[in-house]
Amino acid sequence: MNKILTKTVKKVTLLSIILAVILVAALVVTRLLGVNYAATIDNAKTLTVTGGYFTETQLEDLQELCESEFDKQGVDPLYAIDGGRVGADNEIVYVFSADTDLTAVKTALDTAFEGEAWKDAVLNVRVASDTVVDGVEMPWSYVLWAVGAVVLFAVLTFAYVSLRYRLNMGITTAISVLVGAIVSASVLLLCRIPLNNSSLYAVAVSCLLTAVFTLFTFNKLRANLKSEEYKSKKASEVIAESSATKETLALTVALGLSLVLVGALGTVSVRWFALSALVALIVSAFVGLVYAPALYLPFKKSADKKAEGKTASGYVGAKAKKAKTVVKEEKKEEPAPVAQPAPAEEPAPAEEPAPVEEPAPVEEPAPAEEPTPVEEPAPVEEPTPVEEPTPAEEPAPVEEPAPAEEPTPVEEPAPVEEPASAEEPTPVEEPAPVEEPAPVEEPAPAEESDEN
Amino acid sequence: MGKKKSVVLMVLLTIVIVVLTALTVLPTFSIPGTPKKWQPVALQYDFGTDLGGGYYAYYYPEGVITQTEFESNGESEEDYLKVGSLYLSKDEDDGIVSNGAVTEEFKTAFNAAAKEIANRFEAKGFSDYRLSIVDNYSIRVELPASQSSEVGSVMAYLALTGEVDIQMSGATVDELKEEGVTAKDLIKSVSVATKYKTAYMKVNFTSLGKSMIERVKEDLSTAPTSSSADTSSDVTLNIMIGEQVIAAVYQDTITSNNSEARVLAVAQDYKATVETFAILLNSALNNGGYDISFREVANSDIRAFEPVYGENAVTLLYIALAIVLVLVLVVPALVMGRYGLVASYSSLSYLIVVGMCFAFITNGVFEITLGSVLVFLAGLVLMNALHYSVYGAIKKEFDNGRTVEASVKSGFNKTLWNTVDIYAVLLLGALALLLGVAGTYTLALQAIICVVTGAFCNLLWARAINYTFLSASKNKYKYFRFVREDDDDE
Numbered sequence: 001m002n003k004i005l006t007k008t009v010k011k012v013t014l015l016s017i018i019l020a021v022i023l024v025a026a027l028v029v030t031r032l033l034g035v036n037y038a039a040t041i042d043n044a045k046t047l048t049v050t051g052g053y054f055t056e057t058q059l060e061d062l063q064e065l066c067e068s069e070f071d072k073q074g075v076d077p078l079y080a081i082d083g084g085r086v087g088a089d090n091e092i093v094y095v096f097s098a099d100t101d102l103t104a105v106k107t108a109l110d111t112a113f114e115g116e117a118w119k120d121a122v123l124n125v126r127v128a129s130d131t132v133v134d135g136v137e138m139p140w141s142y143v144l145w146a147v148g149a150v151v152l153f154a155v156l157t158f159a160y161v162s163l164r165y166r167l168n169m170g171i172t173t174a175i176s177v178l179v180g181a182i183v184s185a186s187v188l189l190l191c192r193i194p195l196n197n198s199s200l201y202a203v204a205v206s207c208l209l210t211a212v213f214t215l216f217t218f219n220k221l222r223a224n225l226k227s228e229e230y231k232s233k234k235a236s237e238v239i240a241e242s243s244a245t246k247e248t249l250a251l252t253v254a255l256g257l258s259l260v261l262v263g264a265l266g267t268v269s270v271r272w273f274a275l276s277a278l279v280a281l282i283v284s285a286f287v288g289l290v291y292a293p294a295l296y297l298p299f300k301k302s303a304d305k306k307a308e309g310k311t312a313s314g315y316v317g318a319k320a321k322k323a324k325t326v327v328k329e330e331k332k333e334e335p336a337p338v339a340q341p342a343p344a345e346e347p348a349p350a351e352e353p354a355p356v357e358e359p360a361p362v363e364e365p366a367p368a369e370e371p372t373p374v375e376e377p378a379p380v381e382e383p384t385p386v387e388e389p390t391p392a393e394e395p396a397p398v399e400e401p402a403p404a405e406e407p408t409p410v411e412e413p414a415p416v417e418e419p420a421s422a423e424e425p426t427p428v429e430e431p432a433p434v435e436e437p438a439p440v441e442e443p444a445p446a447e448e449s450d451e452n
Numbered sequence: 453m454g455k456k457k458s459v460v461l462m463v464l465l466t467i468v469i470v471v472l473t474a475l476t477v478l479p480t481f482s483i484p485g486t487p488k489k490w491q492p493v494a495l496q497y498d499f500g501t502d503l504g505g506g507y508y509a510y511y512y513p514e515g516v517i518t519q520t521e522f523e524s525n526g527e528s529e530e531d532y533l534k535v536g537s538l539y540l541s542k543d544e545d546d547g548i549v550s551n552g553a554v555t556e557e558f559k560t561a562f563n564a565a566a567k568e569i570a571n572r573f574e575a576k577g578f579s580d581y582r583l584s585i586v587d588n589y590s591i592r593v594e595l596p597a598s599q600s601s602e603v604g605s606v607m608a609y610l611a612l613t614g615e616v617d618i619q620m621s622g623a624t625v626d627e628l629k630e631e632g633v634t635a636k637d638l639i640k641s642v643s644v645a646t647k648y649k650t651a652y653m654k655v656n657f658t659s660l661g662k663s664m665i666e667r668v669k670e671d672l673s674t675a676p677t678s679s680s681a682d683t684s685s686d687v688t689l690n691i692m693i694g695e696q697v698i699a700a701v702y703q704d705t706i707t708s709n710n711s712e713a714r715v716l717a718v719a720q721d722y723k724a725t726v727e728t729f730a731i732l733l734n735s736a737l738n739n740g741g742y743d744i745s746f747r748e749v750a751n752s753d754i755r756a757f758e759p760v761y762g763e764n765a766v767t768l769l770y771i772a773l774a775i776v777l778v779l780v781l782v783v784p785a786l787v788m789g790r791y792g793l794v795a796s797y798s799s800l801s802y803l804i805v806v807g808m809c810f811a812f813i814t815n816g817v818f819e820i821t822l823g824s825v826l827v828f829l830a831g832l833v834l835m836n837a838l839h840y841s842v843y844g845a846i847k848k849e850f851d852n853g854r855t856v857e858a859s860v861k862s863g864f865n866k867t868l869w870n871t872v873d874i875y876a877v878l879l880l881g882a883l884a885l886l887l888g889v890a891g892t893y894t895l896a897l898q899a900i901i902c903v904v905t906g907a908f909c910n911l912l913w914a915r916a917i918n919y920t921f922l923s924a925s926k927n928k929y930k931y932f933r934f935v936r937e938d939d940d941d942e
Contacts, residue, residue: 040501040760041582048537050520083508083755091755126519126537130592132584133570139890141574146888149896153884157877164873173877197580197891198502201823204892205830208881208899212834212874219870247837254833258776262825265772267761269502273822 005290006240012294019183019291026186038194038272039078041137043098044130047077047105050091051123058121059090065112066094073105079268095130102127138197146200150181150207157211165218168299173214176292180210183287184280191279198273206280213251213288216244221296235300239293252285458924465920469800476807477774493811494770498598500821500891501580503766505758507603511569511591511611511746513562515541515548536587547743554589561744565613566591568739572610575731579819579891591746597756598819602724607749609732614694615741616733620668621688627664635737638664639691642733644726645714651723653699653716653730655691665710672703691715693736694745698729769825776829777803780836788843789933790925794918795839798909802832805905810898823895831902838874838910842867846932856928864915875907 008015049066059082070077081093096102106127113123154174162170184206188199221242224230230238256278263274476493483490498504512518517525522532522539532539533549542549548558569591570583582594591611595603616635618625627633638661643654657665668689689701699715706713716726759765780799785792806828810820846863854862882903885896925931 043584046586079760081508081757081760083757095760122524124520124523128537128587130584130586131588132582133566133591136570136574136581136583139574142888142890142892146885146892149885149887149892152887153881156880156884160873160877160880164876198822200888200892201821201826201895204885204888204895205823205826205899208878209830211877211881215870215874215877219873247841250840251833251837254837255830257779258829258833259826261775262769262772262829265768265775267759267765267768269759269761270765270769270822273502273826277826 002240002243002245005243005245005293006237008290009236009240009243009294009297012291012298015291015294019179022183022190023186026189029192030189033192035137035189036192036194037132037137038196038269039095039097040269041132041196043132044078045096045098045100045102046128046130047094047096047102047109048091048126048128049094049109049123050089050126051121052089054090054121059092061117062123063092065118066092066109069105069108069112070094073108075100075102075105098129098131138195138200142197142200146204150178150204153207153211154178161215161218165222166303168296168303169218169221172292172296172299173211173218175295176214176287177207177210179291180284180287181207184283187279187283188276193276193279194272195276196269198269199276202273202276202280205277206284209281209284210287213244213248213285214292216247217242217288217293218296220244221293235304236297239297239300243289243293245289248285248289252281255281455924458920461920462924465797465917469797469804472804473800476804493807496811497820499596499766500598500819501594501596501759502761502822503759503769503820504597505756505760506580506594506596507599507607507754507756508592508594509607509749509754510586511593511749512538513548513558513589514745514747515543515546516589517541535589538587538589540589557743559588561742562589565742565744565746568613568735568742569593569611572731572735573606575735576606576610576728577890577893579821579894596819601722602728603754604751605725606728607754609696609698609728611746611749612693612696612732612736613742613745614692614696614736616736617692617694618664619690619692620671625664625668625689627660633660634740637661639733639737642730642737644723644730646720646723649720650717651720651726652714652718653726653733655699655701655713655715655733657711657713662710665706665713669703669706669710672701672706691733693732694741698733773825773829776832780832784836784839788840790921790931791843791846791918791933794914794921795836797917798839798914799832799836801913802835802905802909805908806831806902809901809905813897813901819891819894821891821894823891824898827895827899827902831899831906834874835906835910838867838871839914841870842910842914843932847934850932850934856922856932856934860918860922868911871907871910875903875910878903879907 047066049062051062054062063080075096077094077096079095081095083091083093106125109125112118113121113125154177157177158170158174160170161173181203184203188195188203193199221239224238224242230241233241259274259278259281263271263278266274474492478490478492480492480495481490482488510518517527517532517539519537519539521527527539531542533542533552533554534540535554540548540554544550547555549555566583566585573581573583573593578595578599580596582592584592586592593607595606599606616639618628618635618638625638627638628635638658640656640658640661642656645652645654672689690697691699691701701713701715705715705717716729718726762768777799781796783792784795784799788795810824810828842863845867846859849859849862849866850856879900882896882899885892885899888896922928922931929935
């Protein structure tokens with residue numbers, strides 16, 4: 001899973017386009033085909049059988065008769081409403097889809113009720129069209145207030161997460177919450193899952209779940225950004241490795257199985273609701289696990305760049321300029337190499353230690369790891385002038401300064417200053433090549449004095 | 453904690469949890485020696501339409517009758533026009549049918565009235581309701597079973613379509629007799645308030661209304677007060693819709709500056725009924741009357757129905773939830789060893805607290821819908837997921853070489869703020885959802901309960917249970933299923 005996340009974390013644009021396409025497709029489908037409302041709130045045709053007071057057995061017989069007539073006529077009711085009143089008459093309302101022709105069924109039932117078994121019962125069959133008043137299927141005020149609640153949640157989440165985590169994480173979480181709600185609703189519309197007021201609950205809960213899944217990732221990311229192990233890694237790697245895959249998948253699978261179980265054992269309306277909730281859950285998991293980290297990456301990169309003091313154009317800020325000036329001045333202060341009568345045999349040129357890599361830019365104000373200190377060799381002291389014609393001893397060869405990558409410090413007579421500021425590591429100077437002082441020439445034999 | 457103390461506490465805790473769980477979910481049974489039946493908490497919920505069924509009634513305009521009435525009254529087709537399953541009166545005085553066709557005025561008035569009635573039901577904020585037009589000229593309304601306490605008043609009053617009238621001693625007040633003056637010029641607004649456990653309707657008067665009150669106050673002073681048992685006096689100031697008295701204004705219900713009157717005072721439990729009247733009055737004040745009236749809906753005209761997809765919807769749902777609960781109790785024990793028992797006890801505690809809160813918080817507010825099931829499940833699964841993350845943190849600390857006690861302390865501490873942050877955000881979400889209306893508002897309240905309970909179980913209760921169980925445990929490594937490799941002694 002981490003391999004997939006490593007790839008997807010860099011693809012925020014592609015993911016955003018995919019989600020936008022889903023939204024647009026849902027709007028187009030809804031515009032063309034209308035909203036698919038659940039049968040209990042949609043237009044219908046009803047066949048109502050009204051009669052006197054029936055015992056349980058008589059009621060069952062009546063229902064059996066009606067259902068057998070439906071089978072004969074090839075019509076199938078969506079559901080039935082047994083509208084009883086205590087001590088009064090009974091009424092059974094069979095609800096069919098709005099385009100069903102019930103004329104033949106009514107005639108058949110009228111004929112059946114004139115039979116011997118039912119002639120004493122006062123039975124009346126009526127067929128009616130049942131058209132839901134506009135806007136009642138899912139009242140607009142309910143939807144608008146629910147949308148307002150989601151927006152308010154996004155704002156509150158932004159405020160809390162920004163305070164407790166980071167500003168960028170707050171922005172990412174708020175956007176993820178909104179995206180989770182919008183995409184959940186879009187998928188429900190696109191898949192033509194029958195909607196009723198319960199569907200609003202699924203979308204509302206999807207916001208909460210999206211926030212939870214996003215916070216799982218940010219909790220891990222928050223801890224990883226403070227650890228040494230991730231300081232040198234790229235932002236995309238850090239984010240990809242911080243995805244809370246296990247926790248998100250565990251919660252998704254557990255809740256998903258629960259919903260499947262509830263839907264499998266429940267009635268039709270429960271089944272459709274469980275499916276809506278499952279869709280909302282999967283969308284929330286996708287947004288929290290895949291989209292939110294990808295959305296966070298550009299924010300993090302931007303914050304890292306600001307922390308370095310550089311912009312994308314390479315403009316060097318005032319601080320970096322000052323640091324460069326200090327380095328130049330230090331170079332000028334280095335002593336000139338020692339002037340010797342004869343060029344000394346230079347030792348093999350000291351290998352330039354590889355320049356110390358600047359530490360990976362850090363976002364946190366916590367002090368960055370100091371680069372491995374490379375001890376700069378002190379400038380070579382001038383050998384003391386020879387006073388006596390004693391043969392000059394070659395000084396012990398100076399050890400070549402170790403390359404910067406090697407931790408072994410170079411032995412030098414003078415202590416070496418460490419780089420001045422941890423945030424702006426001064427580039428380590430290449431140590432000046434060490435020159436051996438030239439051997440002193442043997443003094444010419446003393447001239448015989450004239451006196452002799 | 454000493455071992456003996458821990459064992460005693462453990463046993464007590466187990467007994468309490470088992471008893472409370474039984475109170476919550478034990479199936480119904482007859483109590484021997486009494487006609488009463490044991491009802492668990494889980495069967496005392498008010499359900500939405502999907503799970504609990506509901507009530508429905510028809511609104512027929514005056515002059516419109518059903519096929520049953522047509523046949524039972526022996527009416528003639530000369531007097532009625534058949535439209536679908538309805539019969540419309542051809543009497544010219546009714547203005548419904550003219551020249552063998554339904555008049556445009558009647559169609560317009562009916563459609564406008566149907567729309568306004570739909571707006572009133574929407575303002576009531578039912579989580580589930582359905583309002584449909586049957587055969588073009590009658591209205592069918594369905595309400596969830598949870599509204600049983602007020603279904604009668606709602607069905608009866610929300611279909612009133614007359615204009616608002618204010619009458620003093622049976623005659624319209626002088627102010628309303630002037631041309632162009634309507635009740636809206638006298639009554640600014642109507643709202644519902646509660647005080648001292650009493651709910652009442654507040655009628656706010658305009659300046660014209662105040663002067664009307666000033667004028668009639670003297671007459672009202674001879675009338676009984678609102679608390680008087682004397683109903684013989686006809687000196688009353690009544691607010692009416694059509695011919696129906698909605699509220700009587702008594703002298704002692706008018707404030708000293710005449711700006712408002714407090715009417716329809718009832719016990720706070722019946723606040724919903726007062727809300728119905730307030731919605732009705734506001735609708736009539738703002739939109740006026742309609743040239744159509746509907747026949748009165750008596751309680752005997754209201755029918756009840758079971759959940760449309762089967763009476764067993766709730767039973768099957770409970771079976772599914774029971775299976776989920778068993779899995780939630782067993783799986784943590786298998787995965788986390790005896791620490792899993794802590795998670796199981798925590799889950800049972802969550803079930804008890806949430807189950808009881810859902811049942812016993814104000815009737816009418818806590819309607820159990822499918823959304824309630826979803827937030828309950830989500831809270832339960834999240835709580836267990838966080839238990840698992842705590843276990844993982846403890847294990848990690850142990851693998852780093854710490855003792856069990858130190859690992860537990862450190863593991864809990866390291867996961868503390870992550871858990872707090874998650875529940876804090878969820879609480880903010882639940883509070884934000886309070887902005888929603890109807891079912892979303894109810895869902896928000898239920899989500900708050902689930903979040904607070906889950907946070908309590910994860911942050912405090914589980915720690916306390918773990919402390920007790922761990923103290924009583926003989927082998928702390930086995931408790932967590934930890935294995936420590938022996939150090940090599942060299």
